[in-house]
Amino acid sequence: MGISRTVLAVVAILLVLATSIAYQHEQIPTLVEVAVKLRLWRGTGYGSGSLEDITLRLARDTRATFDNVTLVPTQEYNYTSNVHWRLLIVANESASGNVEWEYEVLPSAGKVGVYAGVVSTLLDLKGTYTVWVVLYSIHDGSILNVSSFSERIHTY
Amino acid sequence: MRSESEVVAWVLENRRETETIEVKRSIELINAPGGPDKIEETIVAIANSALGQNGWLIFGIDNDSFELVGMLDLKMKNVVPRETRTIRRQQFSQIASRTKPSVSFEWNELSYQDKELIIVRIDGRRPGEFFQTSKGTAWYRINDHTYFADKIQIRRWLGEPELEEQSTSPVSTALIIYVLLCLVAVPWAALWVLDPSQVARNGVPITLGLGFLVALVAHLKQWKTENMAEWCREKFPILLLATASIVPGAVMLQLSLLLYPALSGLYFETHLRDAPLVSLYALLGIIAGGFVLNLPRMSLTQARQNIASWIPDHTRLLKRAASAYFLVALATTSIIPFDNFLVLGTPRIGLVESRYVSDGVIHISGTDYSKLEAYAVNQQTVHVLLPLVPLVSRVWYPLASNSTRECKVIRMSGISASLDKDQAGRLEGLWLFADKTTVSTIAFVAVSYYSELNVSSVATITFHKAKLLQSFDNGTQQIQQTFEISNISPYSLHIGPIYLFQSTSQFEVTKNVTSGYADISYMQEGHWLYLNSDLERYGGMVVTVTYNRPAEL
Numbered sequence: 206m207g208i209s210r211t212v213l214a215v216v217a218i219l220l221v222l223a224t225s226i227a228y229q230h231e232q233i234p235t236l237v238e239v240a241v242k243l244r245l246w247r248g249t250g251y252g253s254g255s256l257e258d259i260t261l262r263l264a265r266d267t268r269a270t271f272d273n274v275t276l277v278p279t280q281e282y283n284y285t286s287n288v289h290w291r292l293l294i295v296a297n298e299s300a301s302g303n304v305e306w307e308y309e310v311l312p313s314a315g316k317v318g319v320y321a322g323v324v325s326t327l328l329d330l331k332g333t334y335t336v337w338v339v340l341y342s343i344h345d346g347s348i349l350n351v352s353s354f355s356e357r358i359h360t361y
Numbered sequence: 362m363r364s365e366s367e368v369v370a371w372v373l374e375n376r377r378e379t380e381t382i383e384v385k386r387s388i389e390l391i392n393a394p395g396g397p398d399k400i401e402e403t404i405v406a407i408a409n410s411a412l413g414q415n416g417w418l419i420f421g422i423d424n425d426s427f428e429l430v431g432m433l434d435l436k437m438k439n440v441v442p443r444e445t446r447t448i449r450r451q452q453f454s455q456i457a458s459r460t461k462p463s464v465s466f467e468w469n470e471l472s473y474q475d476k477e478l479i480i481v482r483i484d485g486r487r488p489g490e491f492f493q494t495s496k497g498t499a500w501y502r503i504n505d506h507t508y509f510a511d512k513i514q515i516r517r518w519l520g521e522p523e524l525e526e527q528s529t530s531p532v533s534t535a536l537i538i539y540v541l542l543c544l545v546a547v548p549w550a551a552l553w554v555l556d557p558s559q560v561a562r563n564g565v566p567i568t569l570g571l572g573f574l575v576a577l578v579a580h581l582k583q584w585k586t587e588n589m590a591e592w593c594r595e596k597f598p599i600l601l602l603a604t605a606s607i608v609p610g611a612v613m614l615q616l617s618l619l620l621y622p623a624l625s626g627l628y629f630e631t632h633l634r635d636a637p638l639v640s641l642y643a644l645l646g647i648i649a650g651g652f653v654l655n656l657p658r659m660s661l662t663q664a665r666q667n668i669a670s671w672i673p674d675h676t677r678l679l680k681r682a683a684s685a686y687f688l689v690a691l692a693t694t695s696i697i698p699f700d701n702f703l704v705l706g707t708p709r710i711g712l713v714e715s716r717y718v719s720d721g722v723i724h725i726s727g728t729d730y731s732k733l734e735a736y737a738v739n740q741q742t743v744h745v746l747l748p749l750v751p752l753v754s755r756v757w758y759p760l761a762s763n764s765t766r767e768c769k770v771i772r773m774s775g776i777s778a779s780l781d782k783d784q785a786g787r788l789e790g791l792w793l794f795a796d797k798t799t800v801s802t803i804a805f806v807a808v809s810y811y812s813e814l815n816v817s818s819v820a821t822i823t824f825h826k827a828k829l830l831q832s833f834d835n836g837t838q839q840i841q842q843t844f845e846i847s848n849i850s851p852y853s854l855h856i857g858p859i860y861l862f863q864s865t866s867q868f869e870v871t872k873n874v875t876s877g878y879a880d881i882s883y884m885q886e887g888h889w890l891y892l893n894s895d896l897e898r899y900g901g902m903v904v905t906v907t908y909n910r911p912a913e914l
Contacts, residue, residue, distance in 0.1 A: 229703045233746060234803060237712060263711040263744050263803050357715040361626055 234265035237360060240325035241338055243274055243310065245290055247317050252288035252342030255352045259338055264327060274322030276314045286317045291341040291348070292324055296334040296358075304328050333359045365471050365480040368417045376427040378505035380410040381485070384422040388479055389435045391449045391456070398494075401456050404483060405492045406500035406507045408464045409518075411485025421478035431476035446470075446479070447673055453481070459495040465591055470666050487585065488521035531657035533586045539593055539654040540575060544568045546646030547604065553639050557632045590654065597651045598671065602682045604647045610689040611636035617697040624701040626710030627745075627756040627793070704802070706752035708795065711803065712744040718852050719809070723819050725856045730824060730844070733859065735814040736764060737852070742807040743791070745776055749802075751795045757781065760808065762788035768810035775804030819850035820896075836912025837865070846894070847901035848877075854900070857893035864890050864908035876900030 239261055245254035290310040297303045306328065312320055340352040368382060378384060383403055390396045407416035421431050432441045441449075450468050457464045465484040470477065486492060491510070493499045499510040510518075548567050552559040579589060614636055622628050655664060672679065700706050719740035727733035743758055762768060765786040770778050777794040788810050795804075816822065823845045830839040842862065848854045854877075861881070868890060870881045877896035881904065884891060890908060 226703060229705070229749065232802065233704055234711065261712060261714050261742075261744075262805070263746070357717070359713040359715070361624075361710050361712075 232265070234263035235329070236264045236327045237330050237358070238262050238264040238325055238327050239294055239336070239338070240271075240323055241292060241294075242323050243290075243292070243321065243340065245274065245310070245320040245342075247286050247288045247312070247320060249284050249286050249317055250288075250344060252286075252290060252344055252349070253351050254290060254340055254342060256338055256340055256354045259354050259356070261336075261358065266327075269327055270308065271323065271325040272308075272310070274310050274312060274320050274324060276312060276316060277319045277321050282317045284317045285315045287315070288317075288342060288344045290351075291343055293337075293339045293341065294326065294328070295337045295339075296328060296330055297337075304330060304334075330358070330360050333357070365417075365469050365482070366473065368480065369419065369422075369471065369473050369478060372419065372422060373427060373429065378424070380502040380504060381407055381414065381416040382419070383407060383417070383502075383505070384419045384424045384427070386421070386423045386430055386437070387433055387435050388420040388441055388446060388449050390420075391452050393435060397452070397456050400453065401460060401494050402498075402500050402507065404457055404464050404466070405460055405494050405498075406502045407483050408460075408486055408492045409499060409501040409510065410503075411483065412521075413487060414485045416483040416485050418481040418483060419478060420481075421476060429474055429476040429478070431478065447670075450479075450670070450674070461493045461495065461497075462490075464492055467667075468670065470670060484587070484591070486518075489519055491515060491518045530586070532590050535653050535655075535657050536586060536590045536593065539650040541568070541572065542646050542650035542653070543600070544571045544575075546643040546650070550607070550639055550643040554633070554636070593654055597654065598675070599678075601644075601647055601651060602678075604644050606682070606686050606689050607640040608637065608644060609686050610693045611640040613690040614693040614696065617694050621697050621701070621707065624698060624709070625707065626713070627708060627758055629707070629753045629756045631753070700748075704746050704748050706748050706750055708748055708751070708753070708756055708793070709746045710743060710758070711746045714740075714742040714744075716740040716742075717812075722853045722855050723814065723850055725816060725820060725854060725859070727859050730822075730859055730861055733816045733822065735816040735819050736766060736811050737814060738809060738811055740771070740807060740809050742772075742805055743793075744803060744805045745793060747775065747795060747802050747804055753795075755792055755794045758791045758793055760788060760790050760810070762810045762812060764788075764811035764813045766811035768808060770806060771809045772807040773805065776806055778806040778808070780808070819848070819852075820854060820856075821845070821847045821849055830907065838910045838912075839907065840910055841905060841907045843903070843905040845901070845903045846879075846896070848896040848898060851898060853898065854894075854896040856896065858891045861890045861892055861906065862908055863888050863910060865911055868906060868908035870904060870906050872902060872904040874900070874902040874904075877902070879904060881906060 239259065241256060242258040242260070243254060244257050246252065289312070292308045292310055294306040294308075295303065296305075306326055308324060308326065310324060335355055335357050338354045339350060342349045342351050372378070372382060372384060383406075391400055403418060407418060410416065421429065421433075423430050430437060432446065433439065434441055453466075453468065457466050467482040469480045469482065471480050472478075491499050499515060500507050501510050501514065502508070545564075545568050548571060549560050549564045552564060552567070578584075615634055618631065618634060697707075701709055717739050718737040720738055723735060723737045725733055725735045739762075741760060743760075768780060768782075768788045770780065770791075779792045779794075780788060781790045781792055783789050788808075791806065791808065793806065825843040825845075828841040830841050832838050840862070844861075846856065856879075864883070865888065866883050866885075868881070868883065872879055872881075874894075874896075876898070877894060877900040879892065879894040879902045881890055881892055883889070888911075890906065892904075894902065896902065
């Protein structure tokens, strides 16, 4: 007993439909990219900084983290420093749980000076959250909150 | 004789058969040995004898005594059950369909003087035509006798001139009305789905065009009015079932549209919300057409009987129709959720950013220190997922503000936006317009708007009782007033200008400000002392002002 043409046609149509649906669904962004523009001051024994801008956008690529924080050439000095920064992103107040992401901003250049750049990451968020972005400076075990920002977000 | 009851009354009164009327005592004759051939012969004979008119075959009248016997079996003892009658009807239909060409008939059940009868109306032949049995024999009747048609008789039939068709016969009038109603109901409903304005613009031309097409095909195919009417009557239940399927589809589509705001965060207006009403109009049009079509042929009682007998014969068709209705309803219900899932035709909100007190400052001001207002500027950014094929040109996003202060769109990309305000100027929402030139599937719009706050929720403000220090001869009074302001909000406060007291330009201020500054100035116009201040979080001030209030103020 062979397979009828009708069955073959129906299976073919269903396959085409399923493939199209899967492809189209793949095109829809489901992640939230948080890009934090930083401006950081690094001394020999202290560190400071500010969150210059926070940008959120829908994304679907899989890039997890992006960091281009570099020394601003005009502010370059020859002194060295081991001050670095910690960027903390927390999203909470949701039934689906908290999202916490922590990132060490550790410039490759060991010099004092002014650093600037963008750190971005992808968050898989659903529902209504308050997103907190907190910047700490770290030196010799002391952690200092130097800047923070928050906003309410809702994802569909 | 136009109706079945008239035919029965005529037979019972005259107690004889005619060329076009034959009676049988039992319906079971259809199933008796040799019965099918005899019935076929009778059908052919009646149809050949009823030139341009109806013939009648009545079951339930004794063909010897012409007494009413009803639905009895061959032994005239037991009543033939309804299920058996249905089977006999199907057998009769098979017999009629094997004649050459097939004889058209209508099976009617009639209750007459408490007896049940089956009256089969047989469409008579047209001039130039004749019917044969499946064995190739043409029978015809003279009075109540049946004869074999020889070659001469057949040649005579073939040479008959065409009957003049009454152009204004009830059947042709009913057919025209039916076709017109169908050509209005279905195409107009389809046009309305595409665009309601098309109905007024193109509805009549399309109906007339289709009507002309039908008339042309009927003419070229040499369709006769009676044949067309019969075909329409035969197909009417199918048309009715098909049109009726629109109603559950339209109702479920409306339900699906109601889901859209909850799923997408957006609203849009569409004429399809009225689809249930329009589908009902279309259905009523078809029903009215069917009613008119059958009006010349049957009474309401017969119609009821026909419907009652049609349903058991078409249970399979009805089951299929019910399945089709379910599938149509399921498909229409899932349109919006499916579209929202895949963002095919309608946009969807992907992400909303709400930045309250976006500049980190709450403002307090007032023309009088007893009537202060507090407000803050907020920012909301709406990220929209644009559909693959935009079917909706504009959507509405709810964004309510309680302030009449100016709101504005500060940034947008891939989509245009305009502010929707109420009569007082308060923001109610955003109209978003898809930008067709964009290639990105993501767009956003950022809006800045104000919120009015309760002063007591952001600051504690206390004005102590004014002290009259002294009164001068010219009526001027020297007054001392102390007030305290503390920032209890998690943001900075910008206070001012707050118009405090009317005074001369001579005044003294003593102040104690923590985490901020406070400045009291004099304004020549109106002779006002006013306050400007910035207080950081947890900041506060205690200010004492000594001023001279002239008598004329």
